[in-house]
Amino acid sequence: xxxDQRLVFSLQxxxxxxxxxxxxxxxxxxxxxxxxxxxxxxxxxxxQGIRVLPExxxxxxxxxxxTEVTDKAMERIAEFxxxxxxxxxxxSVSDVGFSCLHSLKNLRFISIVDCENISNEAIERLExxxxxxxxx
Numbered sequence: 001x002x003x004d005q006r007l008v009f010s011l012q013x014x015x016x017x018x019x020x021x022x023x024x025x026x027x028x029x030x031x032x033x034x035x036x037x038x039x040x041x042x043x044x045x046x047x048q049g050i051r052v053l054p055e056x057x058x059x060x061x062x063x064x065x066x067t068e069v070t071d072k073a074m075e076r077i078a079e080f081x082x083x084x085x086x087x088x089x090x091x092s093v094s095d096v097g098f099s100c101l102h103s104l105k106n107l108r109f110i111s112i113v114d115c116e117n118i119s120n121e122a123i124e125r126l127e128x129x130x131x132x133x134x135x136x
Contacts, residue, residue, distance in 0.1 A: 006085060006109060012037075016058060025049030035059055041087070042066040047073045061085035065111070071097030078103050089113040095122040102129040109134045 012019075016036035020027065021043050028049040031038065035056045041063045050064075050073035059080045064073070065087045074097030077086065083104050094117035101107060107130050112118050123135050 023049075025052070028053050031056065037061040037063075037085075039063045040067055045069065047076075050076045056080060057082065059083060060106075061087075063087040064091060065089040067091060069093065071100070074098065074100040077101070080104075082106055085109045087111045088115060091115060092117060095119050098122045098126065102126060105130060107133050109136070111136045 014036075016034045018031065018035055018038050020031070020038060020040045023040060024044045025046055025048045028045065029052040032054055036058050037060060038056070042065065044067075045064065046068040047070055050069055053076065060082055061084060062077065062080070066089065068091075069088070070092050071094055074093055077083070078100040081104065084106050085108060086101070087110070089111050090113070093112075093115055098112075098118050099122060101110070102125070110126075110133065112123075112135060126135065127133055
């Protein structure tokens, strides 16, 4: 998939794209309505904020790069069954949290650059569980 075809780039100007890079955990409880992509890159977000995210049935992508999320947040992220794209670059997510994502059968792309706690074995297990997923 070409870089410009990724949801994070292709949906930026459209309805349902939320740029929450200035959000904190408290702000996430108020996210509502038609949300297809939630960009929280480098926001002051932790597991606590992800836990209070409301149901977002249209959510197709989430960018958590550079946030303080851990394995606990991945448990909640795995409940968003329409997710196609997840960005967790530079987070402390490990194999444990990464394994929560096996249930996301619509997942097509996940970026784990600088995720030192995710092993090659965990990546291979996800690729077997979700054929066609691209792990970068």
